Structure formats: structure tokens, C-alpha cells
Amino acid sequence: MTWVPDTAGSGFAIDHLPMGVVVPAGDNRPRCAVRIGDFALDLDAAEAAELILAAGSLREPNLDTFLAMGPAHWSAVRSGITELLTEESKRSVVEPLLIPLADVTTRLAWTVADYVDFYSSEHHASNVGQIFRPGQPALPPNWKHLPIGYHGRAGTVVVSDTPVVRPSGQRAAGDFGPCRRLDIEAEVGFVVGVGSSMGESVPWQRFSEHVFGVVLLNDWSARDIQAWEYQPLGPFLGKSFATSVSAWITPLAALESAWTAAPVQDPAVLPYLADDRRALGLEISVEWNGFEVSRPPFASMYWTPAQQLAHLTVNGASLRTGDLFASGTVSGPARAEVGSFLELSWNGSEPVELGDQKRSFLDDGDTVTIRARAGSIEIAPVSGKILPAQS
Ligand SMILES: O=C(O)/C=C/C(=O)CC(=O)CC(=O)O
Ligand SMILES: [Ca+2]
Numbered sequence: 001m002t003w004v005p006d007t008a009g010s011g012f013a014i015d016h017l018p019m020g021v022v023v024p025a026g027d028n029r030p031r032c033a034v035r036i037g038d039f040a041l042d043l044d045a046a047e048a049a050e051l052i053l054a055a056g057s058l059r060e061p062n063l064d065t066f067l068a069m070g071p072a073h074w075s076a077v078r079s080g081i082t083e084l085l086t087e088e089s090k091r092s093v094v095e096p097l098l099i100p101l102a103d104v105t106t107r108l109a110w111t112v113a114d115y116v117d118f119y120s121s122e123h124h125a126s127n128v129g130q131i132f133r134p135g136q137p138a139l140p141p142n143w144k145h146l147p148i149g150y151h152g153r154a155g156t157v158v159v160s161d162t163p164v165v166r167p168s169g170q171r172a173a174g175d176f177g178p179c180r181r182l183d184i185e186a187e188v189g190f191v192v193g194v195g196s197s198m199g200e201s202v203p204w205q206r207f208s209e210h211v212f213g214v215v216l217l218n219d220w221s222a223r224d225i226q227a228w229e230y231q232p233l234g235p236f237l238g239k240s241f242a243t244s245v246s247a248w249i250t251p252l253a254a255l256e257s258a259w260t261a262a263p264v265q266d267p268a269v270l271p272y273l274a275d276d277r278r279a280l281g282l283e284i285s286v287e288w289n290g291f292e293v294s295r296p297p298f299a300s301m302y303w304t305p306a307q308q309l310a311h312l313t314v315n316g317a318s319l320r321t322g323d324l325f326a327s328g329t330v331s332g333p334a335r336a337e338v339g340s341f342l343e344l345s346w347n348g349s350e351p352v353e354l355g356d357q358k359r360s361f362l363d364d365g366d367t368v369t370i371r372a373r374a375g376s377i378e379i380a381p382v383s384g385k386i387l388p389a390q391s
């Protein structure tokens, strides 16, 4: 039991403790923090006051040093924070370090090193295959043999609530202008803490030794630019303009009871990909201008994050602290479970109702918020508003 008021049922109770970086109003120094209910606990101040021992890792302007220190450190810090927030005897010294969330702005919590995006929902891949490549098999021949992915643009990963400017680009031969089919992709991102050496692959069993935690991720996608540019090398400018992530990273340690069964794979995969079929049972919700338009089920993903990690490194490519890999768009089997508006509106042919409007893609001024829950835990939402293209 925590002494912090009103946390039960908030999704951010004492069993959660997601980590982030905040700047208090009237200050300009970013500091490491943990979220409890509607407060941020200033971990920089807690470590400075020796209320928590973290070898200086919480006195940095972001979580990079903390992330690099690995599971034993993550777990010791988590225990220390739990103690501060539960022991009544600590309350008088800790309570002054709680800042209402209304009085802070959040920052990107870590330096994104490499960013990789997978394509691991069978429903999403077959929907997009039918839309982009009609007349061809919905899934490419390699799809069930490896988790397909591409390298994205780490430098344009932004924290939730950062506005997204509509990109301009080539929409067809000789046709340049603002994107007309601006879309979202609802995804789950995994934040790597502990790196690896070049030449060394990281087996799926080592997932929790390297991955610290989970964020929600919106892979904003310019469908007209993408459809024109992507062959044969895959997504480029159609996706590199912005990718949004949650302000708070949910540690894997908070999600231990959220694991459930992943779909059985047929055909059998190669031994390095033969994992224990554990999926995170996150129930995602996509809100468009405040209307819930979809509920993608994360446990339906064909390829698991542990398999994605094994595949990422099987050629000896190393991991770095801060690497971010995204699940790929999360789409379930039903139309009301898809993770993109491309699928929801079937490429604009079946617009959806938002109040008294009918819509297929994003208009300027629209806001999209992606939320997710697993039992008592709410993953911090990722939200973004579309601003007009640069003139
Ligand atoms: O199939 C295609 O050509 C394109 C697919 C996507 O845009 C999806 C993508 O970025 C990967 C994913 O999020 O699943
Ligand atoms: Ca994507």
C-alpha cells in the first residue's frame, strides 16, 4: 500500500512505477522521475538527498545511464522507490518531492539509439498486402519465416504530445505537395537498456536481460508518399518525419502478470526463432479526436518481441543502450481491431464516422491518442496533433 493518495485504479499505482523525464514548471532542468498516480516523483532530488542509492544514474538529464546499468540495478532502484512510496516513516521526506503532473512537462526519456520497426501482425500484413498489392498473395513468401522489419529514423522519435507537422513529398511522378493520406500506426515499442557486442547474437531467452521496458508508439505514415517511394527498399520518407512514443516507460518488471499465449506458428520456425510463445496481453485503444475507433489486441501478434530481438541480432549486429524496436502495427482479425486508418477505412473506400463527420485519413488539427491496459497497469498514452504542412 502506498501512502500517495488516489492511486488505486489509476493505472499508475504502486505496482506500476513507470520511469520518465520531467521538467517542473518554472524550472528548465530535465530530471529523472517515476510516475505514481497523478504525480511525478523527482528521482534526481531523491538520489541527491540519499533517499535512494543509484550510483548517480538518476542524477542525469535522461535515463540513458540508468538503462545501461542492467536488470540488477533496475530491480534495486525499483525496490528502493517502492520502499519510499510505501513506508509511512518516509512520507515526510518524500512527499515534498512529489510534483503534480499538471506542473511538469515531459521530455523524451532516453536517447534513442537505433530505431527498428517490425511488421509482425499477420492481420495487418495481409490487409496492407491486399490494399497495396492487389492480385498478389496477401503475405509475401518470407513472412512466416522471419519477422520482417526495416531501420527507421531514430532522430525523429518524439515524446507524446509533440505536434506533428504534415509532411510534404513526392506523391507520384512529378507531383510534389502535402501528404493527402496521412495515417497512424498503433504499435508497442521496446526500449533496450543493455547493449551487446558486434559478432554476438542475443538469443530470445535473453530478452529480459537487455530490454528494460515498453512504450506505446505511433508510426505516423504518409501513405501517398509511401506507396510511390517504397519499392524495392521499403519505407523511407513516408515514415521518417515523426514517430511518437509514450512519456513514461513501463518496466517489464511491472508486466510480469501480463504475459499470455502468442499464436501458434505454422510452419515451424528455425531453431533461433523457436521461442516459448509468450505474448504481452495489452489491450490497445485508438482514439481519433476523442472517439474510440479501434481496439487492437497486442497478444494476437504473430512474432513476439523476444523473437524480434533474436532476429535483430542473429547476424551479429550489436545492440546499443537506447535502441528502440517497435512491434509493427497491431491489428486484430476484426475491422474494429485494426491499428491503422488505411485498414479502418479500407484505403478510403469505407470512411468511418467520427461524430457527424465521415473520415478516412488525418486532417490538420486532428489528434490521435493511443492507450493500452494490461490488468491494473495502464501504459502511458501516446498522443499527437497534426499541424498544417509548411508553406
Ligand atoms: O506492406 C507494406 O508495403 C507496408 C507496410 C507498412 O506500412 C507497415 C509498417 O510500417 C510495418 C508495420 O508497422 O507493421
Ligand atoms: Ca510501422
Ligand SMILES: [Mg+2]
Binding pocket: 218, 219, 220, 221, 239, 240, 241, 242, 243
Ligand atoms: Mg513513423
